[in-house]
Amino acid sequence: MKSLKLLFTFIITSAFLSSCVVVGDDYYTEPGISLEQVVSEYDLWYVDYHRTTGSGDVPYISKAFTVSFLNGILYANNNIVDIGRTGNGLGIDVGTYNTFNGLLETNHDLDGANDFEVTVLSNNEIRLYSYRQNVNYYLIGYNVNNFDYDKLFYENIEYFLQEYVAWEKTATNGGTANTFDEENYLAFTPENITTFYSSQDDLGTNIDTLDWSYVGGYEVYDVTGYEDLKILTLNYDGGDIEEFELSVINDSKIRLYHVSSDTTYDFSGRGFVQYLKGVNSENKAKENVRNTGRKRTKVIRKTKNRRDLK
Secondary structure (H helix, E strand, C coil): CCCCCCCEECCECCCCEEEEEEECCEEEEEEEECHHHHHCCCCEEEECHHHCEECCCCHHHHHCCEEEEECCEEEEECCCCCCCCHHHHCCEEEEEEECCCCCEEEEECCCEEEEEEEEEEECCEEEEEECCCCEEEEEEEECHHHCCHHHHHHHCHHHHHCCEEEEEEEEEECCCCCHHHHCCEEEECCCCCCEEEEECCCCCCCHHHCCCCEEEEEEEEEECCEEEEEEEEEEECCCCEEEEEEEEEECCEEEEEECCCCEEEEEEEEEECEECCCCCCCCCCCCCEECCCCCCCCCCCCEECHHHCC
């Protein structure tokens, strides 16, 4: 598909369409581009959920980090962990689609039928509008070999933290002694993006028997000038506040730099929680598989300057 300079909307009266772009007083026509060519142009469409507008909701898109439209099959990545490996990068088969009548018609295995009007915003960005649900989703196209994994992890860091039952401390480096040295496990609940738990149980404890003695609220901040760094604050119900620079090492390890003590902690995920398409999944009996789905919400973060940290 040729690079297009401005927004245009597809109007299809047959299997093919003519698309138009108006730039100033100039008028361009790009004939012969089918809707199928547009939606299958890229292996993956990243759902930039934070830009979503409208009053409604299409559940399978709200749960997905990427969707794919290939040869009539609808795919989705509902987890950040293992993205790039599950389904050779496409995720799991969640339904079917067609483009025969000028709309993108999808039939999700559990959510059922949803139709979308497709608007091309640039050469790798489209907008899906569901007139039934009155909601707009913004999708960015990638091929599997150039997918922006950093963007995915850092823009959705709260959801990444939820994808393990527990985070176990696996390394402590440098710094001065402090009370957080005693914390060996952290957990971030999938029910919301504000609650965390911690445990001082011995390393190597079975995660099903951990004593989550401590609880509080947490918040993630963007950092001015950094795309690959966040600030994590843990606000314990007892009044203590711990502040960290948070970075992602890989899809099973995070690094927390404790600002006040100059200590670096590595935590590794234990008990991967897989989010599938629904209760009819053939994998429903597997431990830590959650089929009820995790709906994403728009995250609006505050921003901090790194130099202003304690």
